[in-house]
Amino acid sequence: MTDKPMVAAHHVRLGSNAGQPMTRRDGLAKVTGTATYAADNRPDGLLHAVYVEAGIARGRVNALEIEAALKHPGVVHVMTPDNTPALSQNPDEKTTPFTARIDVLQHDKVRYAGQPVAVVIAETLEAAQEGARLVTADYEVEPARIGFDNGEAFEPQAVGMSTPPVFSKGDLGSARSEAAHSVSAEMETPLQYHNAMETHAVVAEWDGDRLTVDMPNQAIGLAKPGIAAYFGIPAENVTLRSPYLGGGFGSKAVLFGPQMLGILAAREMKRPVKLALRRDQMFGPVQHRSATRQTVRYDLGRDYKFKAMEHQADVSTSSFDDWLDGAANASLSVYAVEAMKASHRGFRFDTGTPGAMRAPGIATGSAVVETAVDMAAEKAGMDPLEYRLLNYADKDPSNGKPYSAKALRECYEEGARAFGWKDRPLKPGLMRDSDGLLTGWGMGTSIFHAPFFPAKARALLRKDGSARAETSGADMGQGAWTALWQMAADGLGVAADDLDFDIGHSDLPDGSIAGGSAHTASAGGALFAAGNDVIRQLAEIATQDKESPLFGAGNERLVGDGGRLFKASDPNVGERYTDILQRAGIDEIEGKGRGNRDKASTETYAMFSHGAVFAEVKVDPDLYQIRVSRLVGAFAAGRIINPRLAKSQLTGGMIWGVSFALHEEGIHDKRTGRPVNNDFAGYHIPVLADVPHVEALLVDEEDPHVNDLGVKGVGEIGITGTVGAIANAVWHATGLRTARYPIKIEDLLERSIARKT
Amino acid sequence: MKTFDYQRAESVETAVKAASEPGSVFYAGGTNLLDLMKAGVRQPDRLIDITRIEGLDRIETGKDGSLRIGAMVRNSDMARHPTLLAEYPAVAEALLAGASAQLRNAATVGGNLMQQTRCSYFYDRHSACNLREMGQGCDALDGENGKHAVLGWTKTCIAVHPSDFCVPLAALGAEVEVTGPDGHRRLTIDDLYTLPGEGQAPGTALRDGDLITALILPSGGKRFAARARYMKLRDRTSYAFAIVSAAAMLQIGDGRIKDARLALGGVAAKPWRATKAEAVLNGAEASEASYRKAADAALADAAPSGDNAHKIELAKRILIRALKSAAAGTPPKMPALPGSVFAAGKEAR
Numbered sequence A: 001m002t003d004k005p006m007v008a009a010h011h012v013r014l015g016s017n018a019g020q021p022m023t024r025r026d027g028l029a030k031v032t033g034t035a036t037y038a039a040d041n042r043p044d045g046l047l048h049a050v051y052v053e054a055g056i057a058r059g060r061v062n063a064l065e066i067e068a069a070l071k072h073p074g075v076v077h078v079m080t081p082d083n084t085p086a087l088s089q090n091p092d093e094k095t096t097p098f099t100a101r102i103d104v105l106q107h108d109k110v111r112y113a114g115q116p117v118a119v120v121i122a123e124t125l126e127a128a129q130e131g132a133r134l135v136t137a138d139y140e141v142e143p144a145r146i147g148f149d150n151g152e153a154f155e156p157q158a159v160g161m162s163t164p165p166v167f168s169k170g171d172l173g174s175a176r177s178e179a180a181h182s183v184s185a186e187m188e189t190p191l192q193y194h195n196a197m198e199t200h201a202v203v204a205e206w207d208g209d210r211l212t213v214d215m216p217n218q219a220i221g222l223a224k225p226g227i228a229a230y231f232g233i234p235a236e237n238v239t240l241r242s243p244y245l246g247g248g249f250g251s252k253a254v255l256f257g258p259q260m261l262g263i264l265a266a267r268e269m270k271r272p273v274k275l276a277l278r279r280d281q282m283f284g285p286v287q288h289r290s291a292t293r294q295t296v297r298y299d300l301g302r303d304y305k306f307k308a309m310e311h312q313a314d315v316s317t318s319s320f321d322d323w324l325d326g327a328a329n330a331s332l333s334v335y336a337v338e339a340m341k342a343s344h345r346g347f348r349f350d351t352g353t354p355g356a357m358r359a360p361g362i363a364t365g366s367a368v369v370e371t372a373v374d375m376a377a378e379k380a381g382m383d384p385l386e387y388r389l390l391n392y393a394d395k396d397p398s399n400g401k402p403y404s405a406k407a408l409r410e411c412y413e414e415g416a417r418a419f420g421w422k423d424r425p426l427k428p429g430l431m432r433d434s435d436g437l438l439t440g441w442g443m444g445t446s447i448f449h450a451p452f453f454p455a456k457a458r459a460l461l462r463k464d465g466s467a468r469a470e471t472s473g474a475d476m477g478q479g480a481w482t483a484l485w486q487m488a489a490d491g492l493g494v495a496a497d498d499l500d501f502d503i504g505h506s507d508l509p510d511g512s513i514a515g516g517s518a519h520t521a522s523a524g525g526a527l528f529a530a531g532n533d534v535i536r537q538l539a540e541i542a543t544q545d546k547e548s549p550l551f552g553a554g555n556e557r558l559v560g561d562g563g564r565l566f567k568a569s570d571p572n573v574g575e576r577y578t579d580i581l582q583r584a585g586i587d588e589i590e591g592k593g594r595g596n597r598d599k600a601s602t603e604t605y606a607m608f609s610h611g612a613v614f615a616e617v618k619v620d621p622d623l624y625q626i627r628v629s630r631l632v633g634a635f636a637a638g639r640i641i642n643p644r645l646a647k648s649q650l651t652g653g654m655i656w657g658v659s660f661a662l663h664e665e666g667i668h669d670k671r672t673g674r675p676v677n678n679d680f681a682g683y684h685i686p687v688l689a690d691v692p693h694v695e696a697l698l699v700d701e702e703d704p705h706v707n708d709l710g711v712k713g714v715g716e717i718g719i720t721g722t723v724g725a726i727a728n729a730v731w732h733a734t735g736l737r738t739a740r741y742p743i744k745i746e747d748l749l750e751r752s753i754a755r756k757t
Numbered sequence B: 001m002k003t004f005d006y007q008r009a010e011s012v013e014t015a016v017k018a019a020s021e022p023g024s025v026f027y028a029g030g031t032n033l034l035d036l037m038k039a040g041v042r043q044p045d046r047l048i049d050i051t052r053i054e055g056l057d058r059i060e061t062g063k064d065g066s067l068r069i070g071a072m073v074r075n076s077d078m079a080r081h082p083t084l085l086a087e088y089p090a091v092a093e094a095l096l097a098g099a100s101a102q103l104r105n106a107a108t109v110g111g112n113l114m115q116q117t118r119c120s121y122f123y124d125r126h127s128a129c130n131l132r133e134m135g136q137g138c139d140a141l142d143g144e145n146g147k148h149a150v151l152g153w154t155k156t157c158i159a160v161h162p163s164d165f166c167v168p169l170a171a172l173g174a175e176v177e178v179t180g181p182d183g184h185r186r187l188t189i190d191d192l193y194t195l196p197g198e199g200q201a202p203g204t205a206l207r208d209g210d211l212i213t214a215l216i217l218p219s220g221g222k223r224f225a226a227r228a229r230y231m232k233l234r235d236r237t238s239y240a241f242a243i244v245s246a247a248a249m250l251q252i253g254d255g256r257i258k259d260a261r262l263a264l265g266g267v268a269a270k271p272w273r274a275t276k277a278e279a280v281l282n283g284a285e286a287s288e289a290s291y292r293k294a295a296d297a298a299l300a301d302a303a304p305s306g307d308n309a310h311k312i313e314l315a316k317r318i319l320i321r322a323l324k325s326a327a328a329g330t331p332p333k334m335p336a337l338p339g340s341v342f343a344a345g346k347e348a349r
């Protein structure tokens, strides 16, 4: 894999730190094993809890046999719905859009396989594990509903967090009546399970009505009051520590039943308790990506430009909650089209409840949209890139707003150049490599919205020149410890090494959710603003101090950098922070900050990151095994704080795209609803041999509107576009399209045989 | 997992004696056994650790020219052994096509031969499985069975044997040395495994206390060294079990096949020696037409056991691919992706 960290363009720089390809500040701790993840904590007197999973997907627990578990040496208690106290807040109540209905042994209903039905608590993990195995349940079983043929359909109130399920603009009927051509892509996408490397875990310790929790969490500010509400204590009594997460992908932004059970067990036992999920337990109570069944139809004019677009998505959720992946909204802001309609229908499966999973909605939706676009390009007899340019949207087609910034043309251009796209034959099945493998090239457009959350931060400058900055933000592995640190240091105008920096626990100002690819912009913006607040106060002191060289420069722009405050117009005129503070006899200055997005901008502009992904696949002409031999993506996402980390996020996203296109699929038995492939031998994700060449290019983009710092997100966009690019490349290699993701050998085989006969 | 005793065996004799007690199992690399124990599928009372037994980790050439590989030789060591690479290259290729580097570093010859099926209903203790307990029924029959058997199955069990390594061993007619409570014996790979019957789960011919001490690769197998390949079709480029696989070994002279050895993997509860296909090839022209006939013969008795009819076609195609690849000659160097369909050259496609 290539790694050529870019030299930051001038406008990318905030101070001396941002824009630099700094390596991870927590890297040493991680590779030496000294970074403590939640489950690494072992407070004195620790007990271990393992929950028993429901063996059925729908019904009721008639009876639990727990005697054998209680007799097992080391087991101290078995929690069941019969002996578990009620929580202070019903876990089926939804108090915020982020609240999921969760199972905390408050009833005897079974709503999905893998739901906790009892918790065994023991002195050792081994004893708890064996105790859990010894618990047997007698069920009243109802037939499980899995898959769109069995699931129960309903009209949803909302999709995603709170987006309307139906959207339309323009007159679809009349646009269609003027159309000359039409294409329609129909595809299914499977359930996918987040499966972060670090499974969900909690270590809980009570001290009276005060609670300390070690738990990987992407949204500490939400989790703290959330936990407090379930346990009937004031939010300030909860200390939540989450310095490092071994991946989150959305599934660590919400509170789930197992973690609450761990906390409950600790309260019951009056001892600290650890509960960590096994890998197989990750396929139930901790969310997944909805399965979808989508149709994307484009109607084209005589000139083959899009006239009408209709995107319909059937989307799965659970029987007891309503979260739906907003797949059909993925098509709304990408290509210029006169009239459009997007609609969703919900389907209830007897699985756990889905939730936001890396690039929710857009990953699933763009996977089908991009194949439909290529089908249209084929109809037009045009190169897929040329065709996308023909339908390029200069304004967001869903609302007519201009984009805050959109360097997608440059992404297409730079990506195509780096990939060598121009030699691509139009027709499929024409390229073979020297080994006789079918070779195909495909592309897709990447897009991801640029939300912004109201994060807070604090900064401190001390008389001795040392500085501190903090926010509760979360590092899921994306590099917040580094990128946020860089922004905080630039806000204060100090070198990163001179900054004492802290994130990842609830005593810090609310850094808001690390999600929606908005964390660097939101928490980083807050940190930068907090530092600026310190500098502003410092400047006030200096400009009023007769002994300062900056005396009287109140109306001039002053800059803090390298521990010095100086005139922007003349950097020689200035002095060190320490001099200012010492003369003034001030020990420290505290600054507070919030990131800012201009309200008017939000109303005026459509805000997205963009990109273009180019894929080369090799397909065996007889056996149809597929390998993505090359992936090149070019992305424009505003100001890039750390190009090294940004590329790592983008390549990670693209690799997830490979996973989506070719590998990932959570399979449940249709009869019982139990997961069939709930381990990494069965639930495939790409291995290194599957991603021999993945390259992400950063395309320069200055976004003056998206927020004060012009920072957008890079965490999720890499998946979008990639999935369709791979499917399109497979078509280009073979002339075959399949009806579902992942693209399977047997599906290609079947279609190839059907084509021959 | 269930509490168990651990006993370290110092010699073959003590291992056999200890393992003759009901509830005992041998612990070798542990890469399969421990997973099964964690899932609660196997609940032994006693692990007999055979990793420290002197002498089981050697590779030696016998007086008759055969290669004798101790049961405790690790998969990765075996695959890189110069004699194996030179004389039985398809065996090395199959070993390297299996699992991951980390697993191969731990996995042993004996453990690989004795590994259990990956049928997910076998692993899921809430499912009915005749292999786990005869009489429960088989939940794979109407379940997710796209990867299940197309040869040699009965409604009692439709599972496949997952080993790659065993496939060229079956083709070679390799043997295992077994020491048990009743003394020593030798079994061919073909006889080691038993197919399911009506009311009879698949398994092996080993009885309680039987320890595999070595694997014997017959000296006759060396004659195929110049044309021997293993080809494995899988859902990702590496680290995935075979959908179907094939080992092909050929001797070709004057454009005709003088001798052929063939076996299929991922199709049955045992590595499937394709003797009928071998017969079709013997004396035939070394051509695609012959390979096609052989593939048809190999799969003549195949039938889908569920939603897996595609495996019959794919098995034919992988067999043809393995034959063409073998005919093209063993590559001078182990391919970067051993056993991969991408490791076949243009002439084999």
Ligand SMILES: Cc1cc2nc3c(=O)[nH]c(=O)nc-3n(C[C@H](O)[C@H](O)[C@H](O)COP(=O)(O)OP(=O)(O)OC[C@H]3O[C@@H](n4cnc5c(N)ncnc54)[C@H](O)[C@@H]3O)c2cc1C
Pocket (backbone or CB within 6 Å): A680, A681, B025, B026, B027, B028, B029, B030, B031, B032, B033, B034, B035, B050, B071, B097, B098, B099, B100, B103, B106, B107, B108, B109, B110, B111, B112, B113, B114, B115, B116, B162, B163, B164, B165, B210, B211, B212, B213, B239, B240, B241, B242
């Ligand atoms: C994720 C994953 C992926 C894998 N992928 C593949 C693959 O693609 N291809 C493939 O072929 N394999 C694959 N494997 C299986 C792997 O090859 C086996 O787990 C391994 O070979 C078992 O060897 P071991 O020494 O660890 O056996 P153990 O786990 O120690 O033992 C396995 C069984 O053999 C018995 N046993 C061990 N030694 C002897 C002996 N000398 N005599 C009698 N009985 C004995 C044990 O009692 C036990 O029942 C995979 C495994 C995993 C976990």
Ligand code: SF4
Pocket (backbone or CB within 6 Å): B117, B119, B120, B121, B122, B128, B129, B130, B131, B132, B137, B138, B139, B140, B141, B156, B157, B158, B159
């Ligand atoms: S196929 Fe065999 S191993 Fe699988 S469930 Fe049926 S009996 Fe058990």
